[in-house]
Amino acid sequence: MARATIPRRPREERRGHLGIGPFDNDTAADFAGDLDEAALEEREAMIRGVLKRAAEPADFLGIYDGERVVGAATLVVAQHSDDDRACSNYGPSEPLLELPANLRMLAIDALEQVVSNRSELAEP
Numbered sequence: 368m369a370r371a372t373i374p375r376r377p378r379e380e381r382r383g384h385l386g387i388g389p390f391d392n393d394t395a396a397d398f399a400g401d402l403d404e405a406a407l408e409e410r411e412a413m414i415r416g417v418l419k420r421a422a423e424p425a426d427f428l429g430i431y432d433g434e435r436v437v438g439a440a441t442l443v444v445a446q447h448s449d450d451d452r453a454c455s456n457y458g459p460s461e462p463l464l465e466l467p468a469n470l471r472m473l474a475i476d477a478l479e480q481v482v483s484n485r486s487e488l489a490e491p
Contacts, residue, residue, distance in 0.1 A: 388457065389437045389438050389440075389441040389458070390438050390441070390457035390458040391457055392434050394430075394431045394434040394435060395434045395435060395437060395438035395457070396457040398417070398434075398435045398438050398439070399438060399457060399458050399459040399460075400459075401413065402414070402459045402461065402463075403459050403460055403461040407461075407462075407463075407464060408464070410459075410461075410463050410464070411463070411464060411466055411467070411470075414439045414442055414443070414463075414466065414470065415470060415473065417432075417435045417436055417438075417439040417477075418436060418439050418440065418443075418470065418473045418474055418476075418477040419473060419477075420432065421433070421435075421436045421477035421480050421481065422473055422476035422477040422479075422480060425480070425485065426485065427485055427486075427487070428480050428481065428483075428485060428486040428487065428488070429487050430487040430488050433481045433486055433487065433488030433489075434488065436477045436478065436480070436481050437478070437481060437488075438458070439474070439477070440474040440475075440477060440478050441458070442458070442459070442463060442466070443466055443470045443471060443474040444474070446463070446465060446466055447471075
């Protein structure tokens, strides 16, 4: 199921944006922009790559990697929900092909790293 298209502001107008949504930071918004610029068939691999890098054991997960993971995991979840609000107007505006079910567990594993004590994003 493809997500509805949400109009987005150009990258230069999004700089310095900070909010509580999964794409309400420059890093995740840029990731969404990269997805929009990629060919439709490349988008799944980009999402998988972000999730896989974070899910693999590491000594430390940087804040920018964590922000991309939250955005990528949101896209996986959004395909199994009727609620597009999670992607806000900073998420991808271009549709995604249906993501495979095996990305769900990868997203969970990646998010577990984001909230672990080895993640800069989880630091108080």
